[in-house]
Amino acid sequence: MLLLDLTYLVPLAEAEPHMDSHMTWVAAGYDRGLFLASGRKNPRTGGVILSRGERGEVEAWCNEDPFVVNAIAEYRITELVVSRTAEGLEALKS
8 A cells, every 4th residue: 555645835825726637636546446545634734645556656646646747746655564454444454
């Protein structure tokens, strides 16, 4: 599993005009089977996505995010080997 930590490089007001295209990109990530869960950080400095797949494929997909293309945000990607989960979340195990 990969943890995608998205951090804004600009004030939120500058990110907002790109939000719809970013969310379309997120939806396509789910459609491709790459994303398992996603959401905003609180405070709102970016977001987090739980992803699966080959790291190279996921990195390439992140580079297509309109936030990255337009220098609005950047990703830090951390690989996680899930060894234990709460009941019902066993599918998250690698």
